[in-house]
Amino acid sequence: MRVSYSLVRPMLRLLDPEDAHRAAIWGLKLGLGGRESAPDDPVLKTRVWNLDFPNPVGVAAGFDKGAEVVDALLALGFGFTEAGTVTPLPQPGNPRPRLFRLDEDEGVINRLGFNSGGLAPYLERISRRQRRGIFGANVGKNREATDAFKDYETGIVAVCPYADYLVVNVSSPNTPGLRSLQARASMEELLTRVLVARNQSAPDPRRPPPLLAKVGPDLDEAAIADIAEVALSTGVDGLIVGNTTIERPSTLRSPYAKETGGLSGKPLLPRANKCLSDMYRLTKGKVPLIGCGGIASGADAYAKIRAGASLVQLYSMLVFHGPELAVRIKRDLAERLRADGFASVCDAVGADYR
Ligand SMILES: Cc1cc2nc3c(=O)[nH]c(=O)nc-3n(C[C@H](O)[C@H](O)[C@H](O)COP(=O)(O)O)c2cc1C
Numbered sequence: 001m002r003v004s005y006s007l008v009r010p011m012l013r014l015l016d017p018e019d020a021h022r023a024a025i026w027g028l029k030l031g032l033g034g035r036e037s038a039p040d041d042p043v044l045k046t047r048v049w050n051l052d053f054p055n056p057v058g059v060a061a062g063f064d065k066g067a068e069v070v071d072a073l074l075a076l077g078f079g080f081t082e083a084g085t086v087t088p089l090p091q092p093g094n095p096r097p098r099l100f101r102l103d104e105d106e107g108v109i110n111r112l113g114f115n116s117g118g119l120a121p122y123l124e125r126i127s128r129r130q131r132r133g134i135f136g137a138n139v140g141k142n143r144e145a146t147d148a149f150k151d152y153e154t155g156i157v158a159v160c161p162y163a164d165y166l167v168v169n170v171s172s173p174n175t176p177g178l179r180s181l182q183a184r185a186s187m188e189e190l191l192t193r194v195l196v197a198r199n200q201s202a203p204d205p206r207r208p209p210p211l212l213a214k215v216g217p218d219l220d221e222a223a224i225a226d227i228a229e230v231a232l233s234t235g236v237d238g239l240i241v242g243n244t245t246i247e248r249p250s251t252l253r254s255p256y257a258k259e260t261g262g263l264s265g266k267p268l269l270p271r272a273n274k275c276l277s278d279m280y281r282l283t284k285g286k287v288p289l290i291g292c293g294g295i296a297s298g299a300d301a302y303a304k305i306r307a308g309a310s311l312v313q314l315y316s317m318l319v320f321h322g323p324e325l326a327v328r329i330k331r332d333l334a335e336r337l338r339a340d341g342f343a344s345v346c347d348a349v350g351a352d353y354r
Contacts, residue, residue: 009322012024013101016097016099017099017100017101017108018096018097018098021063021319025064025068025069028068028069028072028073029069033073033075034075034076034323035075035076036075036076036077036327038327039054040054040077040079041055041330041331041334043334043338043342043343043344043345044056044079044330044333044334044337045344045345046310046311046346047346048238048310048311049165049210049237049238049288050207051164051165051210053079053080053134054079055078056079056305056309056310056311056312056333056345057078057079057301057311057312057314057326057330057333058078058079058080058134058136058290058311058313058314059073059080059081059313059314059315059318060313060314060315061082061083061084061085061169061214061315062084062085062112062315063315063318064081064083065083065084065085065115066086066117066121066122066125067083067086067122067125068125070126070133070135071129071133074132074133074134074135076327077326077327079134079311080133080134080135080164080311081134081135081136082136082137082313083126083135083136083137084137084138084139084167084169085139085140085172086116086117086118086122086137086138086139086159087114087116087139087140087143087151087155088118088119088145088151088155088158089118089142090116090117090120091114091115091116091118091143091144092115093112093113093114093115093116094112094113094115094174098110098111098112098113098261099111099112100259100261101319102252102254102256102257102263102265103254104252104253104254105252105253105254105265105266105267106265106266106267106296106317107252107254107264107265107266107267107316108263108264108315108319109256109259109261109262109263109264110261110264111173111174111259112174113143113172113174113175114142114172114174114175116140119154119155119158119159122159123158123162126159126162126163127162131162134164134165135162135164136163136166136167136212137155137162137163137167138167138169139152139156139166139167139168139169140152140155140169140178141175141178148177148178148181149189149190152168152190152193152194152197153194153197156194156197156198156211157197157200157201160197160203160209161201161203163209164209165209165211165212165238166194166198166209166210166212167213167214167240168190168191168194168211168212168213168214169214169243170182170213170214170215171214171215171216171242171243172243172244172262173216173218173243173244173246174261174262179216179218182215182216182219182223182227183226184227184229187213187226187227188230190213191211191213191230191231191234192234194211195211195234195235195236210237210238211237211238212236212238212240212290213227213231213236214239214240214242214243215239215241215275215279216242216243216244217241217242217243217245217271217274217293218245218246218247221278224275224278224279225282227239227279228279228283228287229282231283232284232287237287237288238287238288238289238290239279239289239290240289240290240292241272241276241279241289241290241291241292241293241309242272242275242292242293243292243293244261244262244264244268244293245264245272245293246261246262246263247263249267251267252267264293264294264316265294265296265316265317265320266296266317267294268293268316269293269294269295269300271293272291272292272293272294273291273293273294273303273304273307275293276289276293276304276307276308276309277308277352279308280307280308280309280353281308281353285308285349285350288310289310290309290310290311290312290313291304291308291309291313292313292315294316294317295312295313295314295317295329296317296320296321296325297328297329298328298332298335298336299336301329301333302332302336302337302348305333305345305351306348306349306350306351307352308349308353309349310345310346310349314329
């Protein structure tokens with residue numbers, strides 16, 4: 001049974017944003033999100049890292065931090081979903097309120113700070129899955145960790161047997177010091193260590209799950225160039241570009257615009273796209289990128305693909321448009337690919353530079 005989001009939305013909006021999110025997870029667990037039964041348009045099929053995606057539109061990390069609704073999200077018609085960020089040990093995150101809906105701007109600010117149930121319940125859930133549909137596991141470090149690298153290694157070793165791809169999140173603005181891991185030397189050491197950890201814990205050593213790093217949109221050109229070089233030299237399989245921004249565009253109108261935290265949704269789109277196209281150019285198209293940040297439509301998804309994204313992800317716009325968004329984006333994206341004469345998503349990746 002699918003409950004129409006237009007009916008539920010007014011009720012969810014009466015709730016504090018974090019309670020509304022819990023209610024949405026609860027609804028998905030109960031199967032109220034429904035199941036998208038129509039097969040995907042073949043033009044949307046794509047293959048990245050030897051994985052066959054039915055379509056390139058995924059759910060970004062943060063929506064399902066504890067891997068509670070992986071299959072329910074896939075059932076909405078998303079081509080893949082990423083659960084996390086999970087930290088090795090449980091931790092509460094920052095005090096509430098810590099999540100703000102910027103209605104006037106179609107944006108979200110969060111300073112959740114990796115609230116996490118820890119690896120144990122996360123593993124319990126993902127190990128029970130039937131493994132239908134592509135699932136990525138996104139890992140982070142505990143706030144009080146004395147050895148950040150060790151936390152990432154612990155996470156990767158633990159989730160590796162159960163995930164189709166792995167992500168190290170080094171770009172949340174809400175954990176002190178986390179983003180400094182994006183600096184060249186730290187990134188080099190971190191990626192080298194987690195790649196070894198991944199290789200040693202892969203169920204099939206000949207086909208380890210791809211490992212990606214998720215970076216932020218607040219990097220200057222030199223920092224993007226450093227990450228591009230490190231990505232190429234370490235052999236990391238991909239990059240997610242990217243996370244929320246600490247910048248506040250002057251166009252914001254919401255009374256919550258000055259809240260501390262990471263901004264996502266529509267106001268993030270231009271910054272995220274600039275970062276994505278810089279990264280594609282600097283990695284010379286050799287490192288598959290997942291474009292994330294501000295996607296609200298098929299046109300936005302298509303623009304990211306043309307700018308170099310092999311896949312795309314979204315979160316914030318689900319808050320404003322509900323679960324029907326996946327179907328709408330896919331329909332529009334398929335039309336745009338065909339209208340421009342592309343036979344598949346792969347053919348359109350990076351088309352802006354040709
Ligand atoms: C409430 C909230 C929580 C988030 N938590 C995480 C997280 O735990 N790990 C992570 O990698 N990204 C997290 N993100 C970032 C999203 O995955 C995404 O990168 C960002 O929101 C930009 O995409 P969007 O504009 O489509 O939301 C979070 C975003 C929001 C809004």
